[in-house]
Amino acid sequence: MESNYHTLKRTDNQLIVITHLSQLLTYITGFGGLIVPLVIWASQKDNVEGMDEHGKRILNFQLSVLIYYIISIPLIFVFGLGILTIILISIIAFVMPIINGIKASNGELPSYPLSLNFVS
Numbered sequence: 001m002e003s004n005y006h007t008l009k010r011t012d013n014q015l016i017v018i019t020h021l022s023q024l025l026t027y028i029t030g031f032g033g034l035i036v037p038l039v040i041w042a043s044q045k046d047n048v049e050g051m052d053e054h055g056k057r058i059l060n061f062q063l064s065v066l067i068y069y070i071i072s073i074p075l076i077f078v079f080g081l082g083i084l085t086i087i088l089i090s091i092i093a094f095v096m097p098i099i100n101g102i103k104a105s106n107g108e109l110p111s112y113p114l115s116l117n118f119v120s
Helices: 013-029 032-044 051-075 081-105
Strands: none
Touching (some): 032 051
16 A cells, blocks of 8 residues: 655645745845745745745746846836836835735735736
């Protein structure tokens, strides 16, 4: 009789919340907001219930934010429009991980606005 122990997933909302909040490392290190959630998602997506869906949404959001920043840089020369978009993107990128971390602690799925679908 063979055991299916390796296919069981554990429920760990705290790790999912940490994954959401780790996006805020961008404001401390400048780059950790993409790398840390990627590492947590890649290492735990098969072990933690819901981590795969949360991780994909986090990565899609972080990649979208990066693309929006890159698009905003040339817009700085167009009436300073890029500065406004960078400020707006920065506010959204700071607030949404906190909101979705709270949602994750309640067992809800996250919703990130303006997130492009890179990882599905």
